[in-house]
Amino acid sequence: MLRLSTKGQYGVRAMYEIAKCSGLGPVTIKRISEEQHVSVAYLEQILSKLRRAGIIKSVKGPGGGYMLARDPKLISIGEILRELEGPVAITSCLDPKEGCVRVDSCVTHLLWKSLGDNIKRFLDGMKLQDLLQGDQFVALASKSGSAVKKGFSGRQGR
């Protein structure tokens, strides 16, 4: 359950590759393809989206390729995935494009919203820089292993 599409996965791997080689000039799509084992044609689709989103920049012509548009500390995994797969939306009624008819009457609405918010917070907190450093991830809940409950979810940072 809750699988990520390959587009998102490859997108993050591609971004990693670009970040890794930054400073050595633009990274060609061919290189990304070879290093990360993803076809050039498929990468074109993915990188095109990321470029339009302003996460990477491209340089045309011989010697061209892709480079980060910002410092890797300022690029989150969440942002990359959102551009490629749309926002986190556990259920269709939480998708901003669709909307929920009976928000208040639905017992589970808040459950899915809360889960979605957690995931979002995780993904937005994780930066490309962290991937580069191999600095990796002990989770949001460092504590007990059981969720923190409270009367109501209310506003949560976001």
Next chain:
Amino acid sequence: MLRLSTKGQYGVRAMYEIAKCSGLGPVTIKRISEEQHVSVAYLEQILSKLRRAGIIKSVKGPGGGYMLARDPKLISIGEILRELEGPVAITSCLDPKEGCVRVDSCVTHLLWKSLGDNIKRFLDGMKLQDLLQGDQFVALASKSGSAVKKGFSGRQGR
């Protein structure tokens, strides 16, 4: 991204309905269908799986229906979803059925594993009882909003 299938969603809603009416004798599939707006035929599929998993019990014949097999404090949302949709597996290489060829060489492996573990912890910590109480959910990360990082993920409970 990361959408849950309707089977999982309906399953949780059905479990809620059964839990809500527990103490009034078995709940018929027809009632669940009407209250939760899911077709009888589709519910049969869903409830059948949950019954075989031992989460609910059924009584045949007139006056029959479904009831919880355990205290709602002991039934987690994670367990319900796992029976209906399989384990959380953000990527195919983290699916126990498939396995990963290059675990160590893959930079993103740990990222997805960590995200998956978080989700799992959230879902397993959330019990049917919590839904009943409308006692809902402030999330795993009560703190800063940024993920807690550490050198390596190491063993985490499970």
Next chain:
DNA sequence: ATAATAGCTGAGTATATCTGTCAAGTATTT
């Protein structure tokens, strides 16, 4: 016994999404 109720099961199907490929560009540099 038997009729009515209620759950049980597996097969089947339409639709949508995913996971790509292909072809024909356009822009830039040497």
Next chain:
DNA sequence: AAATACTTGACAGATATACTCAGCTATTAT
């Protein structure tokens, strides 16, 4: 102007989703 590299949109096969349907089995009330 030739070579390199990115850009775009169309399209297609495979898989998964979201169901329905038909016919069955078990249980209880009369």
